[in-house]
Amino acid sequence: MEKIMNEKLKQFSRELKLLLSIMKRGDDVLDFNNKDFKGIEWDKFIQLSKHHRVFPLIYKRMKDLGGDFIPTSVLQELFLIYQKNIFQMLHLSGETEKISKLFSSNQIRTLFLKGPVLAADLYGDISLRTSADLDVLIPIEKLDQAEEILINEGYKKDEYILTVLNDWKWRHHHITFFHPQKKIKVEIHWRLNPGPAKEPKFDDLWKRKRVSSLTSQPMYTLGLEDLFVFLVSHGARHGWSRLRWLDDIKQITESKINWTKTINLLKRYHYDDVGGQALFLAFHLLNAKVPKEMNNIINRKRTKQLGLDALFYIKQMVNLHTDPVPEEVSAYHKRHLFSLMSTKQKFFFILSFLYPYPEDAEFLPLPKVLHFLYFPLRPIILLLRKTKIRSETRRA
CATH class of the missing domain: 3.30.460.40 (Beta Polymerase; domain 2)
Structure with a gap:
């Protein structure tokens, strides 16, 4: 698995490799030299930093390098979006405090x-x-x-x-x-x-x-342990398509988190493989610390495979938040989401298809008092809906 991971990382673009290199070195960026920046397409590099939402970190670290390696225009563009983000975060901070007060005063x-x-x-x-x-x-x-x-x-x-x-x-x-x-x-x-x-x-x-x-x-x-579970479940659900989410994982590994409690929560809610995937990626891409308590989970074959599968999103700069998502990406994402589930989660996910959908009510409107009939009618409605879609597709 490690060999496969290294081979896949070699296939990343020079711009993505540089982005990761700056992120993984932290504040110690002064050991870069001119060859690290040779042949970089700077427009593509800036686009990557925007897509992955890591441009604040990238700007702060590249600024320390000075202008010997990096074009002034690149630093200027990064500074402008960095400055804009400061205003955005201050704006959101004010609204956060306001909402907190409003909700608190209303219990x-x-x-x-x-x-x-x-x-x-x-x-x-x-x-x-x-x-x-x-x-x-x-x-x-x-x-x-x-x-x-x-x-x-x-x-x-x-x-x-x-x-x-x-x-x-x-x-x-x-x-x-x-x-x-x-x-x-x-x-x-x-x-x-x-x-x-x-x-x-x-x-x-x-x-x-x-x-x-x-x-x-x-x-x-x-709490830190609940936060870790939330961040890994959220990041995995989005394919770790933004490096910002992996950097969050790196940051939390450097906090005073209780890993024994974290592992108990991951297992209780069936996210242990997903938590391992997050740390596997954060370690290989960003040099994140791997707590010894998580070694057994990270070293699972399934966990490593989930990590390798997520490279699809990072390598191709996949954007799952803007429609239309390309058909091949959408198909891959559906398969990946299913692969992330534990056996128990897969069981309940498949079982959930037996529960009526709003589309069933649109296809066959019934009075609210008769909505319970959507349960026995669900297989029939689903078949009729698919038949109608195929018929409309042929006519188109």
Whole structure:
């Protein structure tokens, strides 16, 4: 596996290799020499740093090298997006504090998952990480109240979730709100990840919470062990297609995390192979520290294979967040997501297909009192839907 990994890394572009080299050396970048930068296509390098959302780190480290190796225009462009990110993070920080106060004054327990809170937590400096939105976890019974508060503050709800028989509670994991004037997106979570995966209860997460150092106003985030489980499950679900997520893993390995507790949580929620995948990638790509407690998990054949499979996303600069996703990428991603699941997770995932989908209700509308009939009718409706799609495809 190690030999295969090295062969795959050799296939990376020169620009991606340089990006990784700068990231893995940390602040010790002064031992670079001119040949490390020879033949670099700088437009492609900047594009990679933007795609992987690591340009704040890259700029800070490249600036220390001076202009002998790097064109001034490259440093200037990186500085501009670095500076823009500082303003963005300050903007988000202010909104984070405001939402925290609003929810707290309305007795809504709130855990901030990402955004400036995570940047301050892992990097000690909000300018060294990027964030496009705010992710907030609250108890599911407080969703209506949180929605009312945000709408009163000028946020607009994204009504993209369709549901039948309350499947939204476990199929989905957040609702999105957008403020048109502030240009801020807030995702209100009631789960850490979409279902049907098993998850810790909010009350358990709340008991293990930590106070954020972002502001003097008390704000709360996940305990380190819960944070690791969340970050590896989130990164894996997105194929580790952004190196920023792997750098988060590298940062958390340098914290005072309790690995014994972390391993127990990973096993309880069937993320031990996924946690191993994250550390396997962070070690090989970014020289992250591998805790000895995780050696047994990282050295599994399955864990290493999952790590090798994720290189597909990194090598090709895959973007899963912008539609349309190329068909071959979408097909690969579906297979990879399934391969990440434990046997038990696969069982419940397959079982979930027997539960009615909103598309069933659209295809065969029934009065709400008869929605229970979608369970026995599901196989028939699915067959009819597929037949209709094939027929329309042939006519097209």
